[in-house]
Amino acid sequence: xxxxxxxxxxxxxxxxxxxxxxxxxxxxxxxxxxxxxxxxxxxxxxxxxxxxxxxxxxxxxxxxxxxxxxxxxxxxxxxxxxxxxxxxxxxxxxxxxxxxxxxxxxxxxxxxxxxxxxxxxxxxxxxxxxxxxxxxxxxxxxxxxxxxxxxxxxxxxxxxxxxxxxxxxxxxxxxxxxxxxxxxxxxxxxxxxxxxxxxxxxxxxxxxxxxxxxxxxxxxxx
Amino acid sequence: xxxxxxxxxxxxxxxxxxxxxxxxxxxxxxxxxxxxxxxxxxxxxxxxxxxxxxxxxxxxxxxxxxxxxxxxxxxxxxxxxxxxxxxxxxxxxxxxxxxxxxxxxxxxxxxxxxxxxxxxxxxxxxxxxxxxxxxxxxxxxxxxxxxxxxxxxxxxxxxxxxxxxxxxxxxxxxxxxxxxxxxxxxxxxxxxxxxxxxxxxxxxxxxxxxxxxxxxxxxxxxxxxxxxxxxxxxxxxxxxxxxxxxxxxxxxxxxxxxxxxxxxxxxxxxxxxxxxxxxxxxxxxxxxxxxxxxxxxxxxxxxxxxxxxxxxxxxxxxxxxxxxxxxxxxxxxxxxxx
Numbered sequence: 201x202x203x204x205x206x207x208x209x210x211x212x213x214x215x216x217x218x219x220x221x222x223x224x225x226x227x228x229x230x231x232x233x234x235x236x237x238x239x240x241x242x243x244x245x246x247x248x249x250x251x252x253x254x255x256x257x258x259x260x261x262x263x264x265x266x267x268x269x270x271x272x273x274x275x276x277x278x279x280x281x282x283x284x285x286x287x288x289x290x291x292x293x294x295x296x297x298x299x300x301x302x303x304x305x306x307x308x309x310x311x312x313x314x315x316x317x318x319x320x321x322x323x324x325x326x327x328x329x330x331x332x333x334x335x336x337x338x339x340x341x342x343x344x345x346x347x348x349x350x351x352x353x354x355x356x357x358x359x360x361x362x363x364x365x366x367x368x369x370x371x372x373x374x375x376x377x378x379x380x381x382x383x384x385x386x387x388x389x390x391x392x393x394x395x396x397x398x399x400x401x402x403x404x405x406x407x408x409x410x411x412x413x414x415x416x417x418x419x420x421x422x
Numbered sequence: 423x424x425x426x427x428x429x430x431x432x433x434x435x436x437x438x439x440x441x442x443x444x445x446x447x448x449x450x451x452x453x454x455x456x457x458x459x460x461x462x463x464x465x466x467x468x469x470x471x472x473x474x475x476x477x478x479x480x481x482x483x484x485x486x487x488x489x490x491x492x493x494x495x496x497x498x499x500x501x502x503x504x505x506x507x508x509x510x511x512x513x514x515x516x517x518x519x520x521x522x523x524x525x526x527x528x529x530x531x532x533x534x535x536x537x538x539x540x541x542x543x544x545x546x547x548x549x550x551x552x553x554x555x556x557x558x559x560x561x562x563x564x565x566x567x568x569x570x571x572x573x574x575x576x577x578x579x580x581x582x583x584x585x586x587x588x589x590x591x592x593x594x595x596x597x598x599x600x601x602x603x604x605x606x607x608x609x610x611x612x613x614x615x616x617x618x619x620x621x622x623x624x625x626x627x628x629x630x631x632x633x634x635x636x637x638x639x640x641x642x643x644x645x646x647x648x649x650x651x652x653x654x655x656x657x658x659x660x661x662x663x664x665x666x667x668x669x670x671x672x673x674x675x676x677x678x679x680x681x682x683x684x685x686x687x688x689x690x691x692x693x694x695x696x697x698x699x700x701x702x703x704x705x706x707x708x709x710x711x712x713x714x715x716x717x718x719x720x721x722x723x724x725x726x727x728x729x730x731x732x733x734x735x736x737x738x739x740x741x742x743x744x745x746x747x748x749x750x751x752x753x754x755x756x757x758x759x760x
Contacts, residue, residue: 204476205517333648333716344467348460351535416471422718 213256220249463534470527487513496566551583567628581728618681633666646717688738
């Protein structure tokens, strides 16, 4: 009998919800400053966080499975398109959009191959139609590698601004400020708060939480 | 396969390039030692999450503590006693011990990422690897004669410690391969020879050359594996049953060739590194079954991927790459380049 402590799942669930809250704040500040940079990543973190919190703590789950599948299908197509667009523009490279496409795909798979047992007894009793463990392992490894390499990246905040904002990519936060400086004086104070909230390390941390939590769910599916 | 490739993952940054498309951006080549450090960090992060599987928190003979207790057999009495003592602690405190084990591995993984905590994390990596080798791998079955490299002998976790030593940060980088950066060319080559000579020896001593033991090694792994891996296991198990001794001798010979490869001209060294990578990739899949991860309940991916990382660290670098590593590791020089 599997006896994983429940607090572990609550811990991951709470962390996912913290990322959700952070994403909401970033989206709100993006609207306030009329600066749409990285909103798609924030939206994806929002949905992934809500969804995974419900996977870790069943009581927190809501929404029909079909709706979640639809959301993650749209996100998958969106990030694939942005990856292709980024490669078309900057030449062949591993765009950060690609890892968001992988994350959306992973979420979609977790809904397509639902676990037949409640969490805590998952790995022991998942039967029937289930995701191939080899595929789960590869996806988990890619997510863990993304977490580590994102944290170590010299271009902080790559999860949100990555390859599609060359000014940011070449200048870090200074580039971000330069990119937003035309927004007008009336929103200067909002921008300073936004810059504080959009601290690159916080953005990277939210990406790491998403990757590790998703990788953990994949490992539980083995 | 080129190790001087500059287009790598992550955002393009730093400098505009006249080559390629007008919009293309290039970045300074990645510091390879740093890349290998991050690969090691990824392995530790994977291990940390594996430690959180339900099996690890399960007390009794069917849980993690039962698995640990089983590792005591075959070892000398006093060593077996220490392994049983550790298993007993895990048995009585499965939640706190496993949470602590996972936390340590998270600390190592994320510690390696930050340059400020890199050294303490690598030091902890060495200490923790040795502890796991003793208490969690039963000293890799070295004393029971079952430490064949087919099964990950002399112990997959030992390679974590070895990589941590070879990846200890050092500014000097005009070396012919990454592994020489910390310990120097002579010592790095000596380590290479020792690793592969030991692997050759372990291939043919004890039960390493026994067809039945090798067959059991594979047969014991395939419980709970996905169908496609079970089919591979059946093939490799059957192969070992009929040609186990020959396979062990061939592995020993290949290990000796790989050991000698580091003294050969670069092109031959590359060939032997590729040989080592291919050989251990095949062993990792067909014999080690990805460390048993796909069946659930594994604590690490076994030796296969670590040996592959070790081998790649001995890949001969071009002169450009060797000198550019210095540039990549020095922010001032990078700024000047930009």
